Amino acid sequence: MSDTKHEFWDRMRKVQTGMLGLASDNRLVPMSPNLDDDPNEVWFITAQGTDLVKAVTTGPQNGRFVIADPKAGLYADVEGTLNLSMDKKKQDEVWSAVASAWFEEGQEDPDVRLIRFVPTRSETWITSTSGLKFLYEIAKGNLTGKEPDMGEHASLTF
Numbered sequence: 001m002s003d004t005k006h007e008f009w010d011r012m013r014k015v016q017t018g019m020l021g022l023a024s025d026n027r028l029v030p031m032s033p034n035l036d037d038d039p040n041e042v043w044f045i046t047a048q049g050t051d052l053v054k055a056v057t058t059g060p061q062n063g064r065f066v067i068a069d070p071k072a073g074l075y076a077d078v079e080g081t082l083n084l085s086m087d088k089k090k091q092d093e094v095w096s097a098v099a100s101a102w103f104e105e106g107q108e109d110p111d112v113r114l115i116r117f118v119p120t121r122s123e124t125w126i127t128s129t130s131g132l133k134f135l136y137e138i139a140k141g142n143l144t145g146k147e148p149d150m151g152e153h154a155s156l157t158f
Contacts, residue, residue: 004154007126009039014072020044020117022055023062023079033065033117034094040158041118043090045099048111056084056115063117073127073151080119080158090114119158127151 013035019028029052034043042065046053055061063082068075085091091114095107103109128151141147 005156008124011072011074015067015069018065018067020065023064032098036093041116043094044115046113046115048113053113056082075125076122078119078122080117082115082117085114085116122156124154124156125151
């Protein structure tokens with residue numbers, strides 16, 4: 001795995017929220033990503049009846065996950081495949097306090113649905129998580145007339 005791809009997955013573990021949706025639809029909704037030990041997939045806990053669940057009930061769909069997380073130092077537009085999963089064991093693994101807040105009956109709520117996202121490609125920017133470094137780069141750019149170093153850009157294929 002390339003260093004940038006490895007860094008992408010390390011930082012993804014710190015992302016609290018992104019925008020998820022179908023690639024064919026510009027309507028993205030806020031979702032909390034969940035990762036397990038497999039660095040090739042992202043899990044989302046959502047509810048029966050949502051547009052996303054309705055879309056993937058008929059089978060896998062092309063999806064998009066957009067991340068802009070300064071604390072994680074990760075900005076990315078990720079394309080991949082979304083599909084509904086009925087894997088109860090996986091749901092147990094990725095369940096969190098965030099998910100519990102949305103479901104009255106917790107994990108046993110009959111509306112809980114699990115969506116698996118398998119990235120295929122991404123435009124990714126990895127930046128410093130230091131606010132001081134950001135300010136330094138802006139000041140340096142203003143003084144020297146050179147473009148500030150705002151991190152590394154990569155087109156990743158998974």
